Amino acid sequence: MKTEFAVKDRYAAAAAQQEAALCCPVDYDPQYLKKIPAEVIEKDYGCGDPSNWVQKGDTVLDLGSGTGKICFIASQVVGPEGKVIGVDMTDDMLEVAERNKPIVAENIGHSNVEFRKGRIQDLALDLNLLEEALKSTPVENANGWLEMEGVAEKLRLEQTMIPDDSIDVVVSNCVLNLVEPHLKEQMFQEIFRVLKKGGRAVISDIVADEEVPEHLQKDARLWSGCISGAMTEEAFLKAFEDAGFYGVEYVKFETEPWQTVEGIEFRSVTVRAWKGKEGPCMERNQAVVYKGPFKKVLDDDGHAMERGKRYAVCAKTYEIYQKEPYAQSFEFIDPLEEIPADKAEPFGDCQGTQLRHPRETKGKDYAKTSDASQCCEGDSCC
Secondary structure, X not given: OOHHHHHHHHHHHHHHOOOHHXXXXXXXXXXXXXXXXXXXXXXXXXXXXXXXXXXXXXXXXXXXXXXXXXXXXXXXXXXXXXXXXXXXXXXXXXXXXXXXXXXXXXXXXXXXXXXXXXXXXEOOOOHHHHHHHHHHOOOOOXXXXXXXHHXXXXXXXXXXXXXXXXXXXXEEEOOHHHOOHHHHHHHHHHHHHHEEEXXXXXXXXXXXXXXXXXXXXXXXXXXXXXXXXXXXXHHHHHHHHHHOOEEEEEXXXXXXXXXXXXXXXXXXXXXXXXXXXXXXXXXXXXXXXXXXXXXXXXXOOOOEEEOOOEEEOOHHHHHHHOOOOOHHHEEEEOOOOOOOHHHXXXXXOOOOXXXXXXHHHHOOOOOOOOOHHHHOOOOOOO
């Protein structure tokens, strides 16, 4: 079974006539929906709303954008200073999206959405450009096929559909599960590639609480229906981690399953993950204190931290911890004498965990004595 063909055929049909079985119940913000034509809403399928984590001014990429509902919602959130790109491989879905794009632009007062034909596991290749090349040079034999593969690679390099480090947030709504198993790793790598440093992926999808057996994976109807291609709850998170993301978390996890097949529960989740831990580890004498409530935590770089202890971290980790999703879990301690970035030395072993003595931040000769009464605000702290 070629699952990609099954998916294209089913979603092409769903673009012509609404199919309820492809959609989980999702509560979208009505203030955004009222600006979007009914046809888009009725023929767009999903299991969550990743646009809840989009911000004003973002450049957004929607994987498997369908008729464009999430794109049109995101376009209102990001505003005229932002940009939204939808990628889909199904012509019928793209036709609905393109036809309704000017209507939405008129309703919201700005035009900041574009749609591109491509596969979400190969975001470098613009399929419209490839189709133009095929028209001028049809494939008639094996040699022609090999030549066209070379054309496709040239398009990836010279006319990249989604360039490296160009996107603030990648979103997707119940589409990643449709990609064939042997291409899923490449898909996650592509998501990582296109994001800017500091960017994030916010993905709504279907996951399974147990491994999906092979006989279910071979069922084309179940696959195109967002069932058989679902990863397990644990494997879905690990795929982000393996691609290089940090701070991977479920921001939404439906306790009630959407469907149950042969005792396996399939449910909707939304995962948020961050890109940005690349780069050298430099020593600036900074320290962090994990505040709790857990006795001990382990981050994506192997830092194991116990509650209440002072830990040495490199400048990169110190900066990352001050942002989402970590900021509320730590206290941050700067050295008494700042070490400028251009004077910093390599941190050393950033994969391990090191305690930092207070004298490293205060200085060995620090001997200040202060009046205890100055530590309190208000009437009294005693």
